[in-house]
């Protein structure tokens with residue numbers, strides 16, 4: 378089978394996600410299913426002993442049965458709480474796997490619409506596609522149960538094939554002929570085949586419907602997220618989007634209901650034929666067993682064992698096949714899933730370690746650097762070359778969309794160049810281990826995020842933090858008073874998600890905390906990509922200056938639209954349509970005709 382490798386991988390991943398759960402489940406399922414079959418064996422033995430009037434043996438058989446049954450029953454019930462706990466953990470782990478992947482995946486892949494769509498599809502598939510990792514996990518308890526029952530049934534049916542006594546004198550001798558048994562076995566194989574075909578057909582039908590269900594669910598979930606997101610609440614009210622959203626939800630409910638009706642209908646397909654074949658087999662098998670027992674070819678006790686095992690076989694085998702067919706009919710889900718999981722990770726990139734230098738002598742340069750975002754042809758950076766000296770302060774300025782942030786993202790290797798190269802100490806940056814390379818940069822982006830964890834954890838970006846170190850930078854960025862007023866100081870949660878005592882910081886306070894975070898990381902190269910855009914020009918100017926004094930002799934890049942904020946920098950790089958069109962100090966650039974002087978004078982007008 379073409380996709381067998383994928384199914385094997387899925388089973389291994391499931392096993393890794395919940396070894397304890399599956400082991401306990403196997404023991405419990407075996408114990409539960411065995412209770413039924415052990416009772417058939419003992420019934421057989423008891424009836425035979427009673428018919429032989431061997432009452433002494435009956436007593437010991439009953440005692441043994443009670444002991445075995447009690448052990449099996451205790452195992453079944455006592456394991457349940459541990460199984461519930463282990464299942465909860467295993468379920469969670471399985472659902473987490475794609476999100477964990479997002480954390481380690483290369484950033485430029487994460488930052489693409491295609492990846493978000495893939496993740497959304499995986500999320501949706503988990504609940505609706507039969508061969509999603511999650512649904513395979515849901516089916517495993519049933520599969521185990523059916524499988525163990527089928528194996529037990531076959532074991533108990535062995536006498537039907539082994540105890541063949543042909544007297545050569547009876548007109549019923551044909552009942553024991555190997556041909557009759559062969560026809561019976563062919564009947565079972567045929568019923569398996571019919572069951573498989575009909576299950577596969579309905580599974581394929583369901584698979585097609587699933588596509589529509591996923592599409593509808595994606596929209597439904599998107600709208601639900603909008604509705605639950607308190608931040609959208611403002612816009613929803615102001616632009617009166619409520620009616621449209623209610624209407625959308627109603628339409629989605631209706632189309633989901635229609636699709637689900639189709640799914641239920643699909644489940645019925647082929648069911649009838651399977652039931653007819655199964656009933657025929659029942660009838661033939663009972664007739665064979667009955668006639669044999671009547672003719673004395675089988676001991677009377679066997680009638681219970683054989684007929685019960687047969688009933689179990691004919692009810693569990695179709696279920697086992699149906700479940701397997703459902704899982705095997707949608708390999709595409711696993712193909713999609715593993716294509717996502719196999720996307721390259723940060724750690725797969727580069728192998729050179731980065732030399733740890735106390736003198737911060739990390740020389741960065743870009744040579745003929747060009748870049749287009751994935752799935753686009755527009756060059757956002759076009760043949761940019763520049764060298765940066767250690768310890769110097771650089772300003773990157775230019776109009777909206779001129780490529781400033783993109784340049785920074787490339788410097789940090791969040792994206793790789795389309796052409797040209799970035800070098801660190803004269804070696805192509807792509808050769809360095811990416812995780813070590815990231816350690817070289819402390820960055821505050823325009824759209825920085827603080828998380829709903831404790832303030833101290835936000836600053837250290839770690840569970841544990843060094844209070845003295847955090848407080849040092851807090852003081853330096855004039856946040857000490859704010860922190861002293863928080864209910865639990867550095868231990869205070871940001872936002873209300875995890876604690877009612879959590880606080881909402883103002884925009885300006887958040888920006889300073891983001892700057893403290895960058896200082897705490899204490900990397901050799903500092904970058905501020907306009908995190909202070911929401912502040913007034915004077916405050917931004919002060920913060921940039923203050924920050925620059927704090928980082929001493931580190932190399933730094935400052936992006937701002939307010940040229941006055943970056944005036945103190947050693948060099949200013951003026952970006953225009955993806956190129957560096959001017960480079961020099963403020964005093965040099967302001968004197969010559971060009972973009973910088975134009976922008977400077979245009980802004981100066983407003984500040985006069």
Ligand SMILES: Nc1ncnc2c1ncn2[C@@H]1O[C@H](COP(=O)(O)OP(=O)(O)OP(=O)(O)O)[C@@H](O)[C@H]1O
Nearest residue numbers: 488750753757775776777778779780781782783784
């Ligand atoms: N992830 C992305 N995928 C595709 N195009 C992008 C992506 N990010 C940015 N762009 C495009 O790249 C161009 C440069 O964007 P960039 O953010 O680098 O400009 P910028 O100079 O920093 O602008 P601003 O001053 O507004 O922050 C823009 O045209 C933008 O639309």
